[in-house]
Amino acid sequence: GDSVTQMEGPVTLSEEACLTINCTYTATGYPSLFWYVQYPGEGLQLLLKATKADDKGSNKGFEATYRKETTSFHLEKGSVQVSDSAVYFCALKMDTGRRALTFGSGTRLQVQP
Amino acid sequence: DVKVTQSSRYLVKRTGEKVFLECVQDMDHENMFWYRQDPGLGLRLIYFSYDVKMKEKGDIPEGYSVSREKKERFSLILESASTNQTSMYLCASRTRKTQYNEQFFGPGTRLTVL
Numbered sequence: 122g123d124s125v126t127q128m129e130g131p132v133t134l135s136e137e138a139c140l141t142i143n144c145t146y147t148a149t150g151y152p153s154l155f156w157y158v159q160y161p162g163e164g165l166q167l168l169l170k171a172t173k174a175d176d177k178g179s180n181k182g183f184e185a186t187y188r189k190e191t192t193s194f195h196l197e198k199g200s201v202q203v204s205d206s207a208v209y210f211c212a213l214k215m216d217t218g219r220r221a222l223t224f225g226s227g228t229r230l231q232v233q234p
Numbered sequence: 235d236v237k238v239t240q241s242s243r244y245l246v247k248r249t250g251e252k253v254f255l256e257c258v259q260d261m262d263h264e265n266m267f268w269y270r271q272d273p274g275l276g277l278r279l280i281y282f283s284y285d286v287k288m289k290e291k292g293d294i295p296e297g298y299s300v301s302r303e304k305k306e307r308f309s310l311i312l313e314s315a316s317t318n319q320t321s322m323y324l325c326a327s328r329t330r331k332t333q334y335n336e337q338f339f340g341p342g343t344r345l346t347v348l
Contacts, residue, residue, distance in 0.1 A: 125276075155336070164238070164324060164339035165277075210276060220284065220330075221267055221292060222337060224276040 123148045125211050127225035134201055134232050142196040142228045144185075144211035152213035154178075154187055154194040155222065159208045168196075168209070201232045237261070238340035240325055246346045253312040255343050257325030264330045266308035267337065268292075268300065271322040280323075283308055284330070315347045 128143040146152065153172045157165040169178030174189035183198045194211060211225040241256035259266065264285050269277040279292030283302040297319060301309040308327075312319055322344050326337040 127276075157339075162341070164341045165326075165337075166339070167336040170336070220265060221279045221282050222277075224269075224278075226274055226276040 123152065123213060123215065123219070123223050125213055125223055125225035127209075127211050127228050130208075130227075130229040132228060132230050134230070136203055136232055136234055137200045138232075140196070140198040140201045140205075140230065142209055142211075142230070144194045144196065144225060146192050146194065146211075146213050148192075148213060148215065150215055150217075151189070152215050154185070155212045155214070156183070156185055156194070156196050157210045157212060157224075159210065159227075161207070165210065201230070203232045203234055206230055206232045238325055238327055238338050240323075240340040240343050242343050243341060244344050244346075246348065247312075247315050248348055249316060251312075251315050251347075253315050253345065253347075255310040255312075255323055255325075255345070257308045257310070257327075257340055258306055259308075259325075259327040259338070260306065261327060261329070261338065262305065263327035263338075264305070265328040266302065267326040267328075268298075268308065268310045269324045269326065270294065271324055271342070277324060280310065315345075317347050319345065320347045321345060 155170045156168040158168045169180040171178040171187035177186045212222040238259045266283045268280040281300040282290045299311045325340040328337045
């Protein structure tokens with residue numbers, strides 16, 4: 122079946138450091154890809170998405186590019202802030218069939234001042 | 235502002251109790267979901283409802299049932315709670331009117347079964 126693999130956390134960075142959280146997927150077709158963020162004590166919020174190969178999603182300084190050849194959707198940010206501390210989930214959704222998202226295990230990011 | 239609300243943020247129940255978790259959305263969404271979130275496992279789908287009175291089993295439906303009598307409300311029921319159902323439960327909703335639309339999540343209910 123379809124699956125998403127994320128790098129294990131926690132990832133601990135100093136403020137203004139560069140961030141990369143790796144995400145790779147396995148799917149039988151061509152999924153849409155998402156990054157969701159969960160701030161402490163809250164539900165998940167959509168951070169960015171990409172619906173086809175080579176699309177780049179971006180929001181709040183975060184970016185991710187849909188790479189079909191490497192089946193990857195890595196999350197990047199050039200300069201993190203303490204307020205970016207959260208858990209980040211990579212997810213996929215197929216165009217047909219399963220209507221729910223398939224999530225990775227989540228990566229906790231801790232940014233220190 | 236779109237909103238998904240869940241009836242409780244924290245809940246403590248005893249083994250064998252019947253537990254109801256309620257979710258309400260105000261966006262007139264057709265699709266609603268219940269997920270369970272556990273450390274290292276991400277979110278796993280318990281049940282999905284694609285419209286009123288319609289439901290589908292997700293990846294881990296055992297020990298759970300659901301009810302969707304009204305479009306805005308989706309209830310998750312633990313018929314006889316067990317300690318291995320201690321977890322964070324997240325509800326989400328989505329419109330089916332567009333193909334690439336996002337799911338909107340509630341704040342979660344942290345359930346502890348003693």
